[in-house]
Amino acid sequence: MSDRLPGFSTLAVHAGAQPDPTTGARATPIYQTTSFVFNDADHAASLFGLQAFGNIYTRIGNPTNAVLEERVAALEGGTAALAVASGHAAQVVVLQQLLQPGDEFIAARKLYGGSINQFTHAFKSFGWNVVWADPDDIASFERAVTPRTKAIFIESIANPGGSITDIEAISTVARKAGVPLIVDNTLASPYLIRPIDHGADIVVHSLTKFLGGHGNSLGGIIVDAGTFDWSTGGKYPMLSEPRPEYHGIRLQETFGNFAFAIACRVLGLRDLGPALSPFNAFMILTGIETLPLRMQRHCDNAKAVAEFLAGHPAVASVSYAGLPSDKYHQLARKYAPKGAGAVFTFSLKGGYDAGVNLVSKLQLFSHLANVGDTRSLVIHPASTTHSQLDDAAKVKSGAGPDVVRLSIGIEDKEDLIADLEQALGA
Incomplete structure:
Protein backbone atom coordinates (compact mmCIF):
# COMPACT_ATOMS: atom_id res chain seq x y z
CA MET A 1 0.00 0.00 0.00
CA ILE A 288 -15.45 -7.50 12.96
CA GLU A 289 -14.85 -7.71 9.22
CA THR A 290 -18.45 -6.60 8.63
CA LEU A 291 -18.67 -4.17 11.59
CA PRO A 292 -18.96 -0.97 9.49
CA LEU A 293 -21.72 -2.44 7.32
CA ARG A 294 -23.64 -3.87 10.25
CA MET A 295 -23.37 -0.83 12.51
CA GLN A 296 -24.73 1.53 9.90
CA ARG A 297 -27.68 -0.78 9.26
CA HIS A 298 -28.23 -1.17 13.02
CA CYS A 299 -28.34 2.61 13.44
CA ASP A 300 -30.57 3.28 10.42
CA ASN A 301 -33.05 0.64 11.58
CA ALA A 302 -32.98 1.90 15.17
CA LYS A 303 -33.81 5.43 14.10
CA ALA A 304 -36.78 4.21 12.04
CA VAL A 305 -38.10 2.07 14.90
CA ALA A 306 -37.64 4.88 17.45
CA GLU A 307 -39.56 7.28 15.22
CA PHE A 308 -42.41 4.76 14.93
CA LEU A 309 -42.57 4.23 18.70
CA ALA A 310 -42.46 7.96 19.41
CA GLY A 311 -45.71 8.34 17.49
CA HIS A 312 -47.55 5.36 18.97
CA PRO A 313 -50.41 6.09 21.42
CA ALA A 314 -49.42 3.26 23.80
CA VAL A 315 -45.90 4.64 24.25
CA ALA A 316 -45.27 7.22 26.97
CA SER A 317 -41.73 8.15 25.92
CA VAL A 318 -38.76 7.04 23.83
CA SER A 319 -35.15 7.46 24.94
CA TYR A 320 -33.09 7.47 21.75
CA ALA A 321 -30.42 10.07 21.13
CA GLY A 322 -30.99 9.88 17.37
CA LEU A 323 -34.33 11.68 17.76
CA PRO A 324 -34.08 15.50 17.53
CA SER A 325 -36.34 15.81 20.58
CA ASP A 326 -34.07 13.69 22.79
CA LYS A 327 -32.07 15.43 25.53
CA TYR A 328 -28.87 13.71 24.34
CA HIS A 329 -29.32 14.57 20.66
CA GLN A 330 -26.68 17.32 20.62
CA LEU A 331 -24.15 15.03 22.31
CA ALA A 332 -24.98 12.36 19.73
CA ARG A 333 -24.31 14.84 16.91
CA LYS A 334 -20.94 15.66 18.51
CA TYR A 335 -19.72 12.17 19.43
CA ALA A 336 -21.64 9.83 17.12
CA PRO A 337 -22.54 11.67 13.90
CA LYS A 338 -22.91 8.43 11.92
CA GLY A 339 -25.67 7.17 14.23
CA ALA A 340 -26.76 7.08 17.84
CA GLY A 341 -26.40 3.33 18.25
CA ALA A 342 -28.91 0.49 18.12
CA VAL A 343 -29.82 0.02 21.79
CA PHE A 344 -32.47 2.20 23.36
CA THR A 345 -35.44 2.13 25.69
CA PHE A 346 -39.03 3.25 25.64
CA SER A 347 -41.67 3.52 28.34
CA LEU A 348 -45.21 2.19 28.09
CA LYS A 349 -48.25 3.93 29.51
CA GLY A 350 -49.37 0.70 31.16
CA GLY A 351 -46.31 0.51 33.45
CA TYR A 352 -44.63 -2.71 34.61
CA ASP A 353 -47.37 -5.08 33.48
CA ALA A 354 -47.51 -3.52 30.01
CA GLY A 355 -43.75 -3.97 29.63
CA VAL A 356 -43.85 -7.63 30.59
CA ASN A 357 -46.89 -8.21 28.36
CA LEU A 358 -45.29 -6.54 25.32
CA VAL A 359 -42.20 -8.75 25.57
CA SER A 360 -44.39 -11.86 25.55
CA LYS A 361 -46.32 -10.73 22.45
CA LEU A 362 -43.38 -9.96 20.16
CA GLN A 363 -42.63 -12.61 17.54
CA LEU A 364 -39.68 -11.43 15.45
CA PHE A 365 -37.79 -9.90 18.39
CA SER A 366 -35.97 -12.47 20.54
CA HIS A 367 -36.52 -12.14 24.30
CA LEU A 368 -33.07 -12.62 25.80
CA ALA A 369 -30.33 -10.92 27.83
CA ASN A 370 -27.95 -9.68 25.18
CA VAL A 371 -27.46 -6.78 22.79
CA GLY A 372 -25.51 -6.20 19.59
CA ASP A 373 -26.77 -9.22 17.67
CA THR A 374 -27.68 -9.29 13.97
CA ARG A 375 -31.13 -10.28 15.27
CA SER A 376 -33.39 -7.78 17.03
CA LEU A 377 -33.66 -8.38 20.75
CA VAL A 378 -35.96 -7.25 23.55
CA ILE A 379 -35.92 -7.36 27.33
CA HIS A 380 -37.72 -5.81 30.28
CA PRO A 381 -34.76 -4.61 32.42
CA ALA A 382 -36.66 -4.06 35.68
CA SER A 383 -37.54 -7.75 35.90
CA THR A 384 -34.23 -9.08 34.55
CA THR A 385 -30.91 -7.26 33.98
CA HIS A 386 -31.56 -4.57 36.63
CA SER A 387 -33.75 -6.63 38.97
CA GLN A 388 -31.13 -6.55 41.75
CA LEU A 389 -31.64 -2.79 42.15
CA ASP A 390 -34.33 -1.14 44.25
CA ASP A 391 -36.97 0.89 42.42
CA ALA A 392 -35.22 4.24 42.94
CA ALA A 393 -31.92 2.88 41.64
CA LYS A 394 -33.68 1.33 38.64
CA VAL A 395 -35.10 4.70 37.68
CA LYS A 396 -31.72 6.44 38.13
CA SER A 397 -30.03 3.88 35.88
CA GLY A 398 -32.69 4.27 33.17
CA ALA A 399 -34.42 0.96 33.89
CA GLY A 400 -37.69 1.97 35.54
CA PRO A 401 -40.60 -0.50 35.86
CA ASP A 402 -42.31 0.73 32.66
CA VAL A 403 -39.14 0.57 30.52
CA VAL A 404 -38.50 -1.88 27.68
CA ARG A 405 -35.05 -2.18 26.07
CA LEU A 406 -34.59 -2.93 22.40
CA SER A 407 -31.44 -3.94 20.55
CA ILE A 408 -32.25 -3.36 16.91
CA GLY A 409 -30.81 -5.84 14.42
CA ILE A 410 -30.19 -5.76 10.69
CA GLU A 411 -33.52 -7.19 9.49
CA ASP A 412 -35.85 -5.19 7.25
CA LYS A 413 -37.06 -2.25 9.33
CA GLU A 414 -40.61 -2.66 8.01
CA ASP A 415 -40.79 -6.14 9.54
CA LEU A 416 -39.53 -4.90 12.90
CA ILE A 417 -42.09 -2.11 12.96
CA ALA A 418 -44.88 -4.51 12.00
CA ASP A 419 -43.95 -6.84 14.87
CA LEU A 420 -43.95 -3.99 17.37
CA GLU A 421 -47.26 -2.72 15.99
CA GLN A 422 -49.02 -6.07 16.43
CA ALA A 423 -47.59 -6.52 19.94
CA LEU A 424 -48.59 -3.04 21.06
CA GLY A 425 -52.04 -3.56 19.59
CA ALA A 426 -52.44 -6.89 21.36
Whole structure:
Protein backbone atom coordinates (compact mmCIF):
# COMPACT_ATOMS: atom_id res chain seq x y z
CA MET A 1 0.00 0.00 0.00
CA SER A 2 0.96 3.68 -0.25
CA ASP A 3 1.85 5.78 2.78
CA ARG A 4 -1.77 6.79 3.33
CA LEU A 5 -3.41 5.54 6.50
CA PRO A 6 -5.96 2.77 5.86
CA GLY A 7 -9.61 3.64 6.39
CA PHE A 8 -11.81 2.13 9.07
CA SER A 9 -13.38 -0.52 6.82
CA THR A 10 -9.96 -1.58 5.54
CA LEU A 11 -8.65 -1.92 9.11
CA ALA A 12 -11.72 -3.94 10.09
CA VAL A 13 -10.78 -6.52 7.45
CA HIS A 14 -6.98 -6.44 7.47
CA ALA A 15 -5.50 -5.00 10.70
CA GLY A 16 -3.25 -7.47 12.50
CA ALA A 17 -3.62 -10.22 9.89
CA GLN A 18 -1.23 -11.67 7.32
CA PRO A 19 -1.44 -14.88 5.29
CA ASP A 20 -0.28 -17.80 7.41
CA PRO A 21 3.49 -18.13 6.76
CA THR A 22 3.42 -21.94 6.82
CA THR A 23 0.33 -22.77 4.78
CA GLY A 24 -0.53 -19.52 3.01
CA ALA A 25 -4.03 -19.57 4.54
CA ARG A 26 -5.67 -16.18 4.00
CA ALA A 27 -8.09 -16.40 6.94
CA THR A 28 -6.44 -16.21 10.36
CA PRO A 29 -6.03 -19.82 11.58
CA ILE A 30 -7.43 -21.04 14.88
CA TYR A 31 -4.33 -21.90 16.89
CA GLN A 32 -6.15 -24.38 19.12
CA THR A 33 -3.22 -25.27 21.34
CA THR A 34 -2.45 -24.87 25.00
CA SER A 35 1.26 -24.20 24.66
CA PHE A 36 4.15 -23.46 22.29
CA VAL A 37 7.58 -25.03 21.77
CA PHE A 38 10.63 -22.91 22.68
CA ASN A 39 13.64 -22.63 20.38
CA ASP A 40 16.03 -23.40 23.23
CA ALA A 41 16.58 -22.73 26.95
CA ASP A 42 17.72 -19.15 26.38
CA HIS A 43 14.63 -18.41 24.30
CA ALA A 44 12.37 -19.79 27.03
CA ALA A 45 14.14 -17.75 29.69
CA SER A 46 13.87 -14.53 27.68
CA LEU A 47 10.13 -15.04 27.18
CA PHE A 48 9.47 -15.71 30.85
CA GLY A 49 11.61 -12.71 31.84
CA LEU A 50 9.77 -10.27 29.52
CA GLN A 51 12.97 -9.73 27.56
CA ALA A 52 11.40 -10.96 24.32
CA PHE A 53 7.89 -11.18 22.90
CA GLY A 54 6.49 -14.54 21.87
CA ASN A 55 4.12 -17.34 22.75
CA ILE A 56 4.36 -19.36 25.95
CA TYR A 57 0.92 -20.60 26.96
CA THR A 58 -2.53 -19.73 25.62
CA ARG A 59 -3.68 -18.44 29.00
CA ILE A 60 -1.20 -15.57 28.51
CA GLY A 61 -1.33 -15.16 24.73
CA ASN A 62 -2.17 -16.93 21.49
CA PRO A 63 -1.52 -16.05 17.81
CA THR A 64 -5.24 -16.03 16.92
CA ASN A 65 -5.99 -13.78 19.87
CA ALA A 66 -3.05 -11.56 18.93
CA VAL A 67 -4.63 -10.72 15.57
CA LEU A 68 -7.86 -9.79 17.34
CA GLU A 69 -5.96 -7.61 19.80
CA GLU A 70 -4.06 -5.76 17.10
CA ARG A 71 -7.21 -5.24 15.05
CA VAL A 72 -9.28 -3.73 17.85
CA ALA A 73 -6.34 -1.56 18.98
CA ALA A 74 -6.09 -0.23 15.43
CA LEU A 75 -9.82 0.46 15.19
CA GLU A 76 -9.82 2.27 18.56
CA GLY A 77 -6.60 4.20 17.92
CA GLY A 78 -4.79 2.61 20.86
CA THR A 79 -1.21 1.41 21.27
CA ALA A 80 -1.99 -2.19 22.29
CA ALA A 81 -4.83 -4.42 23.46
CA LEU A 82 -5.50 -7.57 25.46
CA ALA A 83 -8.36 -9.97 24.73
CA VAL A 84 -9.98 -11.80 27.64
CA ALA A 85 -12.89 -14.14 28.23
CA SER A 86 -15.70 -11.56 28.65
CA GLY A 87 -16.46 -7.91 29.16
CA HIS A 88 -16.75 -8.51 32.91
CA ALA A 89 -13.31 -10.13 32.89
CA ALA A 90 -11.92 -7.05 31.14
CA GLN A 91 -13.21 -4.82 33.94
CA VAL A 92 -11.70 -7.03 36.65
CA VAL A 93 -8.30 -7.18 34.93
CA VAL A 94 -8.22 -3.40 34.32
CA LEU A 95 -9.08 -2.44 37.88
CA GLN A 96 -6.70 -5.01 39.37
CA GLN A 97 -3.81 -3.01 37.91
CA LEU A 98 -5.10 0.27 39.37
CA LEU A 99 -6.62 -0.45 42.78
CA GLN A 100 -5.30 -1.62 46.11
CA PRO A 101 -7.59 -2.66 48.99
CA GLY A 102 -9.32 0.45 50.32
CA ASP A 103 -9.01 2.39 47.06
CA GLU A 104 -11.95 3.96 45.23
CA PHE A 105 -13.06 4.44 41.66
CA ILE A 106 -15.84 6.70 40.41
CA ALA A 107 -18.44 5.21 38.06
CA ALA A 108 -21.27 6.76 36.10
CA ARG A 109 -24.60 5.69 37.55
CA LYS A 110 -25.98 4.89 34.07
CA LEU A 111 -24.33 1.54 33.35
CA TYR A 112 -25.17 -1.98 32.30
CA GLY A 113 -26.92 -3.68 35.23
CA GLY A 114 -24.29 -6.41 35.40
CA SER A 115 -21.57 -3.79 35.83
CA ILE A 116 -23.53 -2.07 38.59
CA ASN A 117 -23.84 -5.41 40.38
CA GLN A 118 -20.15 -6.26 39.84
CA PHE A 119 -18.97 -2.87 41.08
CA THR A 120 -21.35 -2.73 44.06
CA HIS A 121 -21.08 -6.27 45.36
CA ALA A 122 -18.36 -8.46 43.82
CA PHE A 123 -15.61 -5.85 44.09
CA LYS A 124 -16.22 -5.42 47.81
CA SER A 125 -14.42 -8.70 48.43
CA PHE A 126 -11.30 -7.15 46.85
CA GLY A 127 -11.60 -4.05 49.03
CA TRP A 128 -12.37 -1.90 45.97
CA ASN A 129 -15.00 0.75 46.60
CA VAL A 130 -17.20 2.34 43.95
CA VAL A 131 -18.47 5.92 44.27
CA TRP A 132 -21.38 6.76 41.98
CA ALA A 133 -21.71 9.94 39.93
CA ASP A 134 -24.38 11.29 37.60
CA PRO A 135 -23.25 11.52 33.95
CA ASP A 136 -25.80 14.30 33.45
CA ASP A 137 -24.09 16.33 36.19
CA ILE A 138 -20.37 16.58 35.42
CA ALA A 139 -19.76 18.37 38.71
CA SER A 140 -20.86 15.22 40.55
CA PHE A 141 -17.68 13.53 39.28
CA GLU A 142 -15.57 16.37 40.66
CA ARG A 143 -17.33 16.16 44.02
CA ALA A 144 -16.71 12.40 44.17
CA VAL A 145 -12.91 12.69 43.89
CA THR A 146 -10.95 11.87 47.07
CA PRO A 147 -7.28 11.05 47.78
CA ARG A 148 -8.26 7.36 47.40
CA THR A 149 -9.70 7.81 43.88
CA LYS A 150 -7.72 5.82 41.31
CA ALA A 151 -9.93 5.82 38.18
CA ILE A 152 -13.16 7.04 36.58
CA PHE A 153 -15.37 4.59 34.66
CA ILE A 154 -18.11 5.50 32.16
CA GLU A 155 -19.93 4.08 29.14
CA SER A 156 -19.78 6.03 25.87
CA ILE A 157 -23.39 5.07 25.10
CA ALA A 158 -25.07 3.96 28.29
CA ASN A 159 -26.92 0.69 28.67
CA PRO A 160 -29.92 0.37 28.76
CA GLY A 161 -31.17 3.84 27.84
CA GLY A 162 -28.79 4.68 24.99
CA SER A 163 -27.86 8.05 26.52
CA ILE A 164 -24.65 9.67 25.23
CA THR A 165 -21.96 10.49 27.79
CA ASP A 166 -19.92 13.69 27.53
CA ILE A 167 -16.55 11.96 27.39
CA GLU A 168 -14.46 15.11 26.96
CA ALA A 169 -16.00 16.83 29.97
CA ILE A 170 -15.42 13.83 32.23
CA SER A 171 -11.92 13.43 30.81
CA THR A 172 -11.18 16.95 32.02
CA VAL A 173 -12.23 15.89 35.53
CA ALA A 174 -9.99 12.81 35.33
CA ARG A 175 -7.00 14.86 34.17
CA LYS A 176 -7.47 17.32 37.03
CA ALA A 177 -7.67 14.44 39.51
CA GLY A 178 -4.62 12.74 37.98
CA VAL A 179 -6.43 9.47 37.33
CA PRO A 180 -7.16 7.51 34.12
CA LEU A 181 -10.52 7.62 32.39
CA ILE A 182 -11.87 4.17 31.48
CA VAL A 183 -14.60 4.06 28.83
CA ASP A 184 -16.75 1.04 28.07
CA ASN A 185 -17.35 1.46 24.34
CA THR A 186 -19.45 -1.67 23.85
CA LEU A 187 -22.69 -0.09 22.62
CA ALA A 188 -21.02 2.40 20.30
CA SER A 189 -18.18 0.31 18.89
CA PRO A 190 -15.27 2.26 17.39
CA TYR A 191 -17.32 2.69 14.22
CA LEU A 192 -19.52 5.24 15.99
CA ILE A 193 -17.27 6.61 18.76
CA ARG A 194 -13.53 6.38 19.42
CA PRO A 195 -13.22 7.40 23.09
CA ILE A 196 -9.43 7.80 22.91
CA ASP A 197 -9.97 10.70 20.48
CA HIS A 198 -11.97 12.39 23.25
CA GLY A 199 -9.63 11.85 26.19
CA ALA A 200 -10.05 8.23 27.30
CA ASP A 201 -6.95 6.45 28.63
CA ILE A 202 -8.35 2.91 28.60
CA VAL A 203 -11.18 1.45 26.52
CA VAL A 204 -12.98 -1.80 27.29
CA HIS A 205 -15.50 -3.81 25.30
CA SER A 206 -17.70 -6.78 25.63
CA LEU A 207 -16.66 -8.38 22.34
CA THR A 208 -19.78 -10.50 22.74
CA LYS A 209 -21.88 -7.57 21.51
CA PHE A 210 -21.46 -5.45 18.36
CA LEU A 211 -17.83 -6.28 17.60
CA GLY A 212 -18.56 -10.00 17.35
CA GLY A 213 -22.06 -9.14 16.28
CA HIS A 214 -23.63 -12.56 15.80
CA GLY A 215 -24.52 -13.71 19.31
CA ASN A 216 -22.29 -16.78 19.13
CA SER A 217 -19.10 -16.04 21.13
CA LEU A 218 -18.22 -14.50 24.48
CA GLY A 219 -15.22 -12.21 24.74
CA GLY A 220 -13.86 -8.99 26.17
CA ILE A 221 -11.00 -6.66 25.34
CA ILE A 222 -8.88 -3.94 26.95
CA VAL A 223 -7.33 -1.20 24.80
CA ASP A 224 -4.43 0.88 26.11
CA ALA A 225 -4.46 4.43 24.72
CA GLY A 226 -0.84 4.95 25.74
CA THR A 227 -1.73 8.41 27.06
CA PHE A 228 -1.36 8.09 30.83
CA ASP A 229 1.85 8.52 32.83
CA TRP A 230 1.69 5.69 35.35
CA SER A 231 4.77 6.85 37.26
CA THR A 232 3.21 10.10 38.52
CA GLY A 233 2.86 10.37 42.27
CA GLY A 234 3.32 6.68 43.04
CA LYS A 235 -0.41 6.04 42.72
CA TYR A 236 -0.01 2.97 40.54
CA PRO A 237 2.67 0.72 42.04
CA MET A 238 1.73 -2.24 39.81
CA LEU A 239 3.12 -0.24 36.90
CA SER A 240 5.67 2.10 38.47
CA GLU A 241 7.36 -0.05 41.12
CA PRO A 242 9.79 -2.95 40.55
CA ARG A 243 7.94 -6.22 39.92
CA PRO A 244 9.50 -9.02 41.99
CA GLU A 245 8.04 -11.72 39.71
CA TYR A 246 10.04 -10.22 36.79
CA HIS A 247 13.42 -9.54 38.42
CA GLY A 248 12.61 -5.94 39.36
CA ILE A 249 11.35 -4.67 36.00
CA ARG A 250 9.36 -1.43 36.19
CA LEU A 251 6.65 -1.87 33.56
CA GLN A 252 6.14 1.86 32.88
CA GLU A 253 9.86 2.40 32.44
CA THR A 254 10.39 -0.71 30.28
CA PHE A 255 7.32 -0.66 28.04
CA GLY A 256 6.44 3.02 27.82
CA ASN A 257 3.16 3.84 26.10
CA PHE A 258 1.86 0.27 26.09
CA ALA A 259 2.85 -0.55 29.68
CA PHE A 260 -0.74 -0.81 30.83
CA ALA A 261 -1.59 -3.45 28.23
CA ILE A 262 1.51 -5.40 29.27
CA ALA A 263 0.54 -5.15 32.94
CA CYS A 264 -2.94 -6.47 32.19
CA ARG A 265 -1.40 -9.44 30.38
CA VAL A 266 1.51 -10.42 32.65
CA LEU A 267 0.03 -9.43 36.03
CA GLY A 268 -3.71 -9.77 35.40
CA LEU A 269 -4.44 -12.39 32.76
CA ARG A 270 -1.49 -14.56 33.80
CA ASP A 271 -2.63 -14.84 37.43
CA LEU A 272 -6.41 -14.39 37.28
CA GLY A 273 -6.69 -16.58 34.19
CA PRO A 274 -9.76 -15.34 32.23
CA ALA A 275 -8.29 -16.40 28.88
CA LEU A 276 -10.23 -16.04 25.62
CA SER A 277 -10.66 -19.22 23.60
CA PRO A 278 -8.83 -19.02 20.23
CA PHE A 279 -11.99 -20.34 18.59
CA ASN A 280 -14.00 -17.43 20.04
CA ALA A 281 -11.28 -15.03 18.89
CA PHE A 282 -11.64 -16.44 15.37
CA MET A 283 -15.42 -16.02 15.44
CA ILE A 284 -15.17 -12.45 16.72
CA LEU A 285 -12.53 -11.57 14.11
CA THR A 286 -14.92 -12.79 11.43
CA GLY A 287 -17.65 -10.59 12.87
CA ILE A 288 -15.45 -7.50 12.96
CA GLU A 289 -14.85 -7.71 9.22
CA THR A 290 -18.45 -6.60 8.63
CA LEU A 291 -18.67 -4.17 11.59
CA PRO A 292 -18.96 -0.97 9.49
CA LEU A 293 -21.72 -2.44 7.32
CA ARG A 294 -23.64 -3.87 10.25
CA MET A 295 -23.37 -0.83 12.51
CA GLN A 296 -24.73 1.53 9.90
CA ARG A 297 -27.68 -0.78 9.26
CA HIS A 298 -28.23 -1.17 13.02
CA CYS A 299 -28.34 2.61 13.44
CA ASP A 300 -30.57 3.28 10.42
CA ASN A 301 -33.05 0.64 11.58
CA ALA A 302 -32.98 1.90 15.17
CA LYS A 303 -33.81 5.43 14.10
CA ALA A 304 -36.78 4.21 12.04
CA VAL A 305 -38.10 2.07 14.90
CA ALA A 306 -37.64 4.88 17.45
CA GLU A 307 -39.56 7.28 15.22
CA PHE A 308 -42.41 4.76 14.93
CA LEU A 309 -42.57 4.23 18.70
CA ALA A 310 -42.46 7.96 19.41
CA GLY A 311 -45.71 8.34 17.49
CA HIS A 312 -47.55 5.36 18.97
CA PRO A 313 -50.41 6.09 21.42
CA ALA A 314 -49.42 3.26 23.80
CA VAL A 315 -45.90 4.64 24.25
CA ALA A 316 -45.27 7.22 26.97
CA SER A 317 -41.73 8.15 25.92
CA VAL A 318 -38.76 7.04 23.83
CA SER A 319 -35.15 7.46 24.94
CA TYR A 320 -33.09 7.47 21.75
CA ALA A 321 -30.42 10.07 21.13
CA GLY A 322 -30.99 9.88 17.37
CA LEU A 323 -34.33 11.68 17.76
CA PRO A 324 -34.08 15.50 17.53
CA SER A 325 -36.34 15.81 20.58
CA ASP A 326 -34.07 13.69 22.79
CA LYS A 327 -32.07 15.43 25.53
CA TYR A 328 -28.87 13.71 24.34
CA HIS A 329 -29.32 14.57 20.66
CA GLN A 330 -26.68 17.32 20.62
CA LEU A 331 -24.15 15.03 22.31
CA ALA A 332 -24.98 12.36 19.73
CA ARG A 333 -24.31 14.84 16.91
CA LYS A 334 -20.94 15.66 18.51
CA TYR A 335 -19.72 12.17 19.43
CA ALA A 336 -21.64 9.83 17.12
CA PRO A 337 -22.54 11.67 13.90
CA LYS A 338 -22.91 8.43 11.92
CA GLY A 339 -25.67 7.17 14.23
CA ALA A 340 -26.76 7.08 17.84
CA GLY A 341 -26.40 3.33 18.25
CA ALA A 342 -28.91 0.49 18.12
CA VAL A 343 -29.82 0.02 21.79
CA PHE A 344 -32.47 2.20 23.36
CA THR A 345 -35.44 2.13 25.69
CA PHE A 346 -39.03 3.25 25.64
CA SER A 347 -41.67 3.52 28.34
CA LEU A 348 -45.21 2.19 28.09
CA LYS A 349 -48.25 3.93 29.51
CA GLY A 350 -49.37 0.70 31.16
CA GLY A 351 -46.31 0.51 33.45
CA TYR A 352 -44.63 -2.71 34.61
CA ASP A 353 -47.37 -5.08 33.48
CA ALA A 354 -47.51 -3.52 30.01
CA GLY A 355 -43.75 -3.97 29.63
CA VAL A 356 -43.85 -7.63 30.59
CA ASN A 357 -46.89 -8.21 28.36
CA LEU A 358 -45.29 -6.54 25.32
CA VAL A 359 -42.20 -8.75 25.57
CA SER A 360 -44.39 -11.86 25.55
CA LYS A 361 -46.32 -10.73 22.45
CA LEU A 362 -43.38 -9.96 20.16
CA GLN A 363 -42.63 -12.61 17.54
CA LEU A 364 -39.68 -11.43 15.45
CA PHE A 365 -37.79 -9.90 18.39
CA SER A 366 -35.97 -12.47 20.54
CA HIS A 367 -36.52 -12.14 24.30
CA LEU A 368 -33.07 -12.62 25.80
CA ALA A 369 -30.33 -10.92 27.83
CA ASN A 370 -27.95 -9.68 25.18
CA VAL A 371 -27.46 -6.78 22.79
CA GLY A 372 -25.51 -6.20 19.59
CA ASP A 373 -26.77 -9.22 17.67
CA THR A 374 -27.68 -9.29 13.97
CA ARG A 375 -31.13 -10.28 15.27
CA SER A 376 -33.39 -7.78 17.03
CA LEU A 377 -33.66 -8.38 20.75
CA VAL A 378 -35.96 -7.25 23.55
CA ILE A 379 -35.92 -7.36 27.33
CA HIS A 380 -37.72 -5.81 30.28
CA PRO A 381 -34.76 -4.61 32.42
CA ALA A 382 -36.66 -4.06 35.68
CA SER A 383 -37.54 -7.75 35.90
CA THR A 384 -34.23 -9.08 34.55
CA THR A 385 -30.91 -7.26 33.98
CA HIS A 386 -31.56 -4.57 36.63
CA SER A 387 -33.75 -6.63 38.97
CA GLN A 388 -31.13 -6.55 41.75
CA LEU A 389 -31.64 -2.79 42.15
CA ASP A 390 -34.33 -1.14 44.25
CA ASP A 391 -36.97 0.89 42.42
CA ALA A 392 -35.22 4.24 42.94
CA ALA A 393 -31.92 2.88 41.64
CA LYS A 394 -33.68 1.33 38.64
CA VAL A 395 -35.10 4.70 37.68
CA LYS A 396 -31.72 6.44 38.13
CA SER A 397 -30.03 3.88 35.88
CA GLY A 398 -32.69 4.27 33.17
CA ALA A 399 -34.42 0.96 33.89
CA GLY A 400 -37.69 1.97 35.54
CA PRO A 401 -40.60 -0.50 35.86
CA ASP A 402 -42.31 0.73 32.66
CA VAL A 403 -39.14 0.57 30.52
CA VAL A 404 -38.50 -1.88 27.68
CA ARG A 405 -35.05 -2.18 26.07
CA LEU A 406 -34.59 -2.93 22.40
CA SER A 407 -31.44 -3.94 20.55
CA ILE A 408 -32.25 -3.36 16.91
CA GLY A 409 -30.81 -5.84 14.42
CA ILE A 410 -30.19 -5.76 10.69
CA GLU A 411 -33.52 -7.19 9.49
CA ASP A 412 -35.85 -5.19 7.25
CA LYS A 413 -37.06 -2.25 9.33
CA GLU A 414 -40.61 -2.66 8.01
CA ASP A 415 -40.79 -6.14 9.54
CA LEU A 416 -39.53 -4.90 12.90
CA ILE A 417 -42.09 -2.11 12.96
CA ALA A 418 -44.88 -4.51 12.00
CA ASP A 419 -43.95 -6.84 14.87
CA LEU A 420 -43.95 -3.99 17.37
CA GLU A 421 -47.26 -2.72 15.99
CA GLN A 422 -49.02 -6.07 16.43
CA ALA A 423 -47.59 -6.52 19.94
CA LEU A 424 -48.59 -3.04 21.06
CA GLY A 425 -52.04 -3.56 19.59
CA ALA A 426 -52.44 -6.89 21.36
